[in-house]
Amino acid sequence: MDTDVIIVGAGPTGMMLANELRVAGVAAVLADKLPRRSELSRAGGVQSRTQEAFDQRGLLEPLLATGTYPAGTAHFAGITLPLTHDRHRQPWRSIPQVNIEAFFERHLAAYGIHVRRDHELTGLTQDDDGVTATFGGGARIRARYVVGADGAHSTVRSLLRADFPGRSASATLVAADVRLRGTDKVDTHTWAEDGHWAALFPLGTDTQGRPMHRLALGGPQHSLPRETPVTEDEVRTGIRTVFGPHRVELLELCYGRRITNSARQAADYRHGRVFLSGDAAHIHLPVGAQGMNTGIQDALNLGWKLGAAIHGWAPDGLLDTYHAERHPIGAAVLRNVQTQGLLMDLDGSRSPDIVATKELFTALAQLPEVQFHLDDMLSGMGFRYALPGAEHQPLVGLPAPDVDLGSARSHELLRSGHGLLLDPSGEFSEVAALWSDRVNHAGKAAATEPMLIRPDGYVCWAGDPTVLESALHHWFGKPAQR
Ligand SMILES: Cc1cc2nc3c(=O)[nH]c(=O)nc-3n(C[C@H](O)[C@H](O)[C@H](O)COP(=O)(O)OP(=O)(O)OC[C@H]3O[C@@H](n4cnc5c(N)ncnc54)[C@H](O)[C@@H]3O)c2cc1C
Known part of the structure; x- marks a missing residue:
């Protein structure tokens, strides 16, 4: 193997993934066909959840220090949702995609990770042990896994002949x-x-x-x-x-x-040792600031799982949870964009049906519950993974709260790329010690209920002490210490 993971495409998805793999301590090659970073103006809106993810890696403060980025209020199809203002620790913010990419490129370079420019992927073959990627000019790189983060017209997706069902543009x-x-x-x-x-x-x-x-x-x-x-x-x-x-x-x-307004989603995010993420996995009209944000969250979900597989402690099926968790979110994004496109009357048909639907929807959107429901989607904070235990425990599957632990915030403790067990009474210190190489333990922490947080910042156990050990096994594999 030349490296552990090849990431094809150094857009926001690929760069976020490169950083996640760095944090997980595995080697990656980040390749892009462009000779230099694109200066095309694209995304502007950055969701609360994306900023939290940056914060959990210590990247938010330095990113915000690179410019003046106004906070805004979410809207759904142009209907503003004023009650959602200040609802989350990080407000919706306008940060140009070019600034995010420039920031990531500098950040990765500081760790010796340089984008391999002029590297256009042209071929991909996989076997039981790894994947060989061929690039224009003849370079061949072999790795254990490949991730296609190569955008809407993904070469990885084409080479896989992956199904990409959906709708062609109508406006x-x-x-x-x-x-x-x-x-x-x-x-x-x-x-x-x-x-x-x-x-x-x-x-x-x-x-x-x-x-x-x-x-x-x-x-x-x-x-x-x-x-x-x-x-x-x-x-x-x-x-x-x-x-x-x-x-x-x-x-x-x-x-x-x-x-x-074309809208498509890959039927499978995993093809053996090759994964699809970001625009390579889903495309839609950019309304509601969701494409880049969804790609960054794909990367956050996949990075630690690849790390676990490469380090050899991934429990059975962990890599499959990437598709299981992220495909439904991508589908939900496509659905809300479809609704927004309809209500916005994109091509100006002024159809009486659309006018009537919009009138009713605008009235409904004055209700606090409706504003909060829509904001849950548009901030990324309400997307919930269907994890084991989620049916009984309201926190499981959701982004973890940022708890003040006195000496640090809980999000800061995730910067190591490890999981985190918040254990206010200290009763779980013995079991936590068994996974101490993968899970940080915040015993006798400030007022919070006990919870286990995955490296991507999602709660994967809370509440029932009798199933904590099985949750640790489920997400973090066999304990090294036993
Ligand atoms: C006008 C506009 C406004 C938008 N606004 C928002 C917004 O406010 N919020 C939001 O979240 N999203 C927004 N988006 C969507 C957002 O820009 C995309 O979702 C985002 O760029 C996807 O990131 P990515 O890294 O997955 O793919 P990309 O950014 O497309 O990056 C893919 C990379 O792969 C490289 N590549 C392609 N093929 C190959 C190959 N064969 N070999 C090697 N490299 C290859 C490309 O050169 C590129 O650098 C907007 C889009 C547009 C057009």
Whole structure:
């Protein structure tokens, strides 16, 4: 073997995974076909759960220190959810994807992990022991596992001939990075009578400190073939059509592209020793800031499991739980995006059915329970894995709370990449000692109920002391000490 894991694709998913594998103490090669990091403007919204994941690796503070990143309020199909403001420790934030990727690249380099650029994967063969990856130019690398984090048009997925069922695009929209004047005079989501609409999201400031916005424009005028260039004229006319004359002025169109509502998901995230993650596993319209976030969470879920397999302590079936846990989340994201696309009336049909549905939905979305339910999805905080015990214990399967333990926060104790047993009474110290090479023990911790937290920050046991040992076996394998 040349390395333990080959990660194909150094986007946010691949870089997060490279860091997870580093934390788990296994070797990885991170390869990308591009000669340098992409400067294409894409994601802007970073969910609460993603920021928590960064915090659990000590990355959030340094990432936030790289710029000014405004906190915002979640919306569902343009319906703002004001009651969800400040609901989580980390608010929804606008952090450009390019900044996240630049940050990760520097962070990984500081640990000697450099992206192998100009490495386009062209071939993949696997056998019982490993996988051989071939790259353009003839380089061959052999590893125990390969992860395809190579985006929407994934070569890994094609080479596997993996099923990628779903729906082709039925609408195109404009997504543009712009400088505007007059945004304070208009709603962030505005629909015109003729079916055109616009959505505005703050993108922080440009290099000269001037405010930037991501502008989405939809409706008949904008539903053009994907390759059609986005011009200043189109954006200016679109703004005038939706907001009315002389209200919002386009100062600069920095970047514009067309995006579609095609939606697909890989039927299997695991193919033997090869895994699919991020956009390689799921694609959808980027509404509600979910694509990059879902990919980063895929990486968080898979990283420690690959680490366990490579170190030899993975319990039977652990690697299969990646598909079992992440596929339903990907499917749920696709469903909520589909609903949002319908309510947003993407191509401006003004169909009476859509207008009526949106009216009812907007009324329902004033109810606190509805806002919280939607926010659970859009923040990533409410996604729950169907783990053993989840049916009896409300915490199991959810992201662990960040508990103040006096000398540290519990999320800080996850930075080692180990699991964590919170044991306020100290009654489990003997059993915890058996797994001390994989699970940190916070005995006599501050007020919290006892819980076992996986390295990815999800609660995998709470409550019933009689099943703690079997939970440790289930997630962390045979104890080294016995
Ligand atoms: C306009 C727009 C706005 C968006 N807004 C948001 C948002 O606010 N929030 C959000 O969460 N998401 C958003 N998204 C989605 C987000 O950009 C993607 O989900 C995210 O980039 C997926 O990350 P990834 O690492 O899985 O794939 P990618 O970022 O696509 O990275 C894949 C990498 O693989 C490399 N690669 C491809 N093929 C090969 C090969 N054969 N060999 C080697 N390398 C290869 C590519 O060069 C690339 O670097 C938005 C997308 C768009 C277009």
